[in-house]
Amino acid sequence: MLAFTIRRLGQSAFVLVVMAFIVFVGVYAIGDPIELLINPQADAVERARATAALGLDKSLAEQFMSFLAGALRGDLGRSFVFNVPALQLILDRLPATLELAGAAMVIAVVLGIPLGLIAGLKPDSAIGRAIMAGSILGFSLPTFWVGLVLIMVFSVHFGWLPPNGRGETTLLLGVPVSFLTIDGLRHLAMPALNLAVFKLSLLVRLTRAGTREALLQDYVKFARAKGLPARRVIGVHVLKNILIPIVTVIGLELGSVIAFAVVTESIFAWPGTGKLLIDSINQLDRPVVVAYLLVIVTIFIVINFVVDLLYSLLDPRVRIGQAAAAH
Amino acid sequence: MLRILRLAAAALVAFAVPLATAKDREVSIGLQSPVTSMDPHYHNLSPNNSLLLHVYEPLILRDANMKLKPGLAVSWRAIDDLTWEFKLRRNVKFHDGTPFTAEDVVATYKRVPNVPNSPSSYATFVKPIVDTKVVDPYTIIFKTASPHVLLPSDLAAVYIVPKAVAEKATTEDFNSGKAAIGTGPYKLGEFVHNTRIVLKANYGYWGGEEPWDKLTFKILSNSAARVAALLSGDVQMIETVPTSDIAKIAADKSFNVADKVSNRVIYVHLNQWNDKSAPFVTAKDGSPLGKNPFRDARVRKALSIAINRDAIADRIMERRAIPAAQLLADSFYGTSRKLKPAKYDPEGAKKLLAEAGYPNGFAITIHGPNNRYINDDKIAQAIAQFYSRIGIQAKVETLPSSVYFNKATAGDFGYMLLGWGTESGEQGSAMRSLLATRDLDKGMGVNNRGRYSNPTFDKQLTDALYTMDDKKREGLLQLAAETVMGDTGLIPIHFEVSTWATAKGYKYTPRTDQYTLAMDLKPAK
Numbered sequence: 079m080l081a082f083t084i085r086r087l088g089q090s091a092f093v094l095v096v097m098a099f100i101v102f103v104g105v106y107a108i109g110d111p112i113e114l115l116i117n118p119q120a121d122a123v124e125r126a127r128a129t130a131a132l133g134l135d136k137s138l139a140e141q142f143m144s145f146l147a148g149a150l151r152g153d154l155g156r157s158f159v160f161n162v163p164a165l166q167l168i169l170d171r172l173p174a175t176l177e178l179a180g181a182a183m184v185i186a187v188v189l190g191i192p193l194g195l196i197a198g199l200k201p202d203s204a205i206g207r208a209i210m211a212g213s214i215l216g217f218s219l220p221t222f223w224v225g226l227v228l229i230m231v232f233s234v235h236f237g238w239l240p241p242n243g244r245g246e247t248t249l250l251l252g253v254p255v256s257f258l259t260i261d262g263l264r265h266l267a268m269p270a271l272n273l274a275v276f277k278l279s280l281l282v283r284l285t286r287a288g289t290r291e292a293l294l295q296d297y298v299k300f301a302r303a304k305g306l307p308a309r310r311v312i313g314v315h316v317l318k319n320i321l322i323p324i325v326t327v328i329g330l331e332l333g334s335v336i337a338f339a340v341v342t343e344s345i346f347a348w349p350g351t352g353k354l355l356i357d358s359i360n361q362l363d364r365p366v367v368v369a370y371l372l373v374i375v376t377i378f379i380v381i382n383f384v385v386d387l388l389y390s391l392l393d394p395r396v397r398i399g400q401a402a403a404a405h
Numbered sequence: 406m407l408r409i410l411r412l413a414a415a416a417l418v419a420f421a422v423p424l425a426t427a428k429d430r431e432v433s434i435g436l437q438s439p440v441t442s443m444d445p446h447y448h449n450l451s452p453n454n455s456l457l458l459h460v461y462e463p464l465i466l467r468d469a470n471m472k473l474k475p476g477l478a479v480s481w482r483a484i485d486d487l488t489w490e491f492k493l494r495r496n497v498k499f500h501d502g503t504p505f506t507a508e509d510v511v512a513t514y515k516r517v518p519n520v521p522n523s524p525s526s527y528a529t530f531v532k533p534i535v536d537t538k539v540v541d542p543y544t545i546i547f548k549t550a551s552p553h554v555l556l557p558s559d560l561a562a563v564y565i566v567p568k569a570v571a572e573k574a575t576t577e578d579f580n581s582g583k584a585a586i587g588t589g590p591y592k593l594g595e596f597v598h599n600t601r602i603v604l605k606a607n608y609g610y611w612g613g614e615e616p617w618d619k620l621t622f623k624i625l626s627n628s629a630a631r632v633a634a635l636l637s638g639d640v641q642m643i644e645t646v647p648t649s650d651i652a653k654i655a656a657d658k659s660f661n662v663a664d665k666v667s668n669r670v671i672y673v674h675l676n677q678w679n680d681k682s683a684p685f686v687t688a689k690d691g692s693p694l695g696k697n698p699f700r701d702a703r704v705r706k707a708l709s710i711a712i713n714r715d716a717i718a719d720r721i722m723e724r725r726a727i728p729a730a731q732l733l734a735d736s737f738y739g740t741s742r743k744l745k746p747a748k749y750d751p752e753g754a755k756k757l758l759a760e761a762g763y764p765n766g767f768a769i770t771i772h773g774p775n776n777r778y779i780n781d782d783k784i785a786q787a788i789a790q791f792y793s794r795i796g797i798q799a800k801v802e803t804l805p806s807s808v809y810f811n812k813a814t815a816g817d818f819g820y821m822l823l824g825w826g827t828e829s830g831e832q833g834s835a836m837r838s839l840l841a842t843r844d845l846d847k848g849m850g851v852n853n854r855g856r857y858s859n860p861t862f863d864k865q866l867t868d869a870l871y872t873m874d875d876k877k878r879e880g881l882l883q884l885a886a887e888t889v890m891g892d893t894g895l896i897p898i899h900f901e902v903s904t905w906a907t908a909k910g911y912k913y914t915p916r917t918d919q920y921t922l923a924m925d926l927k928p929a930k
Binding site: 108109110111112113114115116117118119120121122123124127128131132156158159160161162167170226229230233234237240241242243344345346347349353354357359360361362 | 521526528529636810814851
């Protein structure tokens with residue numbers, strides 16, 4: 079376990095440095111941020127001053143080295159646009175994104191797994207077919223469109239839910255969260271649902287396929303023959319065995335929901351990191367883009383680590399050491 | 406079971422309470438562009454200048470048509486070519502209660518060039534001042550090294566903060582609200598990066614009380630989200646209504662649309678960097694032409710009259726654009742009434758091309774941004790179609806602005822679609838930046854991406870820029886404009902019309918400088 083953790087940490091540090099380098103060079107190649115930041119009416123002197131102030135007059139290698147030196151001290155640079163430490167800008171917004179992603183995953187899991195089970199157990203019934211048809215819709219409708227329809231129906235037409243922004247927040251263990259207030263929940267409902275639709279459909283299909291396959295296995299037949307109640311057969315023998323691929327997918331999807339909730343965040347003007355990322359890319363605000371992707375890579379690494387741990391809990395045959403060797 | 410049902414119903418009702426209707430003296434406004442800082446001297450950008458004007462004020466303000474009017478200064482005059490005297494307003498107090506005097510002006514102008522990490526500073530505006538003399542607390546004299554007629558216009562861009570703030574405060578202090586102290590009609594309540602700005606009324610404002618106690622500006626960059634926020638009553642006003650929604654909103658009795666021609670012209674620069682060739686300009690079979698056709702005034706004129714500006718304004722812009730003949734609309738200072746938008750004349754264009762030695766046309770690529778100006782990519786497409794009618798083969802390539810502007814500045818494109826908002830509100834500064842022969846030391850042609858050069862025009866423009874008398878200068882500017890537009894130094898397409906939509910019960914008086922000001926929003930009687 080300890081050896082595994084140390085090896086994992088080493089790999090992670092390497093991934094982070096490579097990642098930082100690629101993003102750094104990538105954003106540098108797109109163009110010069112001064113062109114976008116500076117007021118077009120500025121003269122040549124002012125242009126030169128701004129370039130120097132942001133350190134953009136140095137060579138790429140110099141800029142990257144000074145970034146690395148800062149990163150080792152925990153300083154990922156200051157945003158060109160906002161003149162605020164990039165990491166702080168991201169961490170200020172991360173709770174909103176984590177909350178949105180968490181709510182979406184809860185909706186997807188709480189609805190998706192039971193619905194998938196039902197569809198898997200009764201594939202030919204009307205309800206089973208309805209669930210599958212619904213999941214196809216959920217897959218194919220673009221998030222952008224679903225979000226606008228939600229706003230049009232629930233905000234503009236009925237006037238029940240606010241169309242944008244995050245509601246009132248309260249502090250939970252020092253982190254501002256909005257799901258503990260009514261106002262917060264009303265703001266959270268639509269974006270979370272919008273973000274959940276795709277993951278929900280994915281989980282329904284995954285669970286259904288797993289269930290149908292497991293039902294044909296000998297151990298399920300044996301459990302039934304033994305006379306175990308249906309609840310126990312499904313709840314323990316079927317569900318536990320199909321959970322490994324589901325947990326893997328949930329882990330991966332959680333990462334992508336956190337990192338790339340861009341569309342939902344822009345439609346609902348949710349003050350999260352996805353919107354920050356897309357704005358920063360458009361403005362070539364390199365410190366923010368680099369810091370953001372480093373934070374996200376870290377999150378992915380942590381999630382993968384947790385998923386590996388979960389495997390061993392779900393399936394006693396999987397040992398952590400082996401899991402690592404298999405990677 | 407019944408109890409559970411009842412509880413659920415109660416929860417549902419609590420959850421579904423309709424949006425609290427905005428209180429009478431509170432108003433929310435949906436903005437398109439983020440405000441990057443509350444520091445008035447950090448980032449010189451229109452969205453910042455617009456919002457910060459609620460909190461801070463310059464010596465000189467601008468009216469809805471960008472004409473100068475007294476702000477913290479009640480009057481100003483040039484004593485001689487190099488000396489300006491400003492009389493300041495008495496009985497003005499900053500939000501923290503300290504009285505406003507000449508010392509605050511001096512300290513502010515001293516801070517302006519020294520804001521760390523500023524990505525676009527205001528230093529250009531105070532740089533002409535080489536010496537300042539405080540005569541008494543309400544009289545101040547500025548000396549410039551050379552005649553600088555635009556000084557009042559420049560100083561209209563610099564917002565005044567108290568001396569104590571100017572000497573010590575950092576950009577963070579302004580953002581946190583600690584140092585956000587001005588003389589404006591509103592005080593800062595809360596500033597959340599890229600999300601919202603809350604302002605509260607400054608009841609002791611020298612200009613009289615405003616109709617609102619509290620303003621909330623929400624950053625809604627996504628245009629569909631902005632419209633939805635207005636329709637659902639979440640905000641009472643939005644700026645920049647998307648073209649496709651204007652007709653629908655204008656037809657709805659619950660909303661009003663206000664519009665006004667802006668100070669932004671959409672135009673084309675033609676690459677004239679060298680005599681031999683221009684990028685992406687070839688014969689139709691792809692072989693080089695041997696010379697740069699854009700250096701020929703006849704070709705430039707042909708390319709201008711081949712564009713049907715009325716069609717673009719009507720169909721693509723839904724009539725929210727005005728065909729352009731120069732760099733600013735007729736209502737602005739320094740524009741010539743003699744210049745009229747080029748008449749659509751494909752036959753004439755063909756004739757001109759033949760005269761210039763291109764009877765069969767040639768091939769170009771039209772480059773433009775696709776997320777910077779209103780319908781920029783569609784305009785590029787339309788122009789390409791007009792050119793096919795005069796035998797010019799035009800491809801279109803549009804790019805995101807983060808890629809586009811760097812390349813345009815570097816001279817990588819032959820035919821470039823661009824836009825320019827003249828913040829000074831007078832045509833001299835626009836011509837100086839876009840059309841004067843490039844000379845960075847003199848600040849001429851800084852944004853002349855086409856490298857157009859015409860000595861006659863340069864002379865006329867320079868004469869105008871050094872003439873102190875306003876009437877005489879306007880005449881000289883008009884002359885220069887007639888010269889350069891007659892030579893098709895660039896191809897003006899149209900002026901963008903800015904749009905705002907308000908909910909019923911609110912009335913907005915639109916402005917030409919694209920600013921969205923709550924001071925211009927009143928309850929409708």
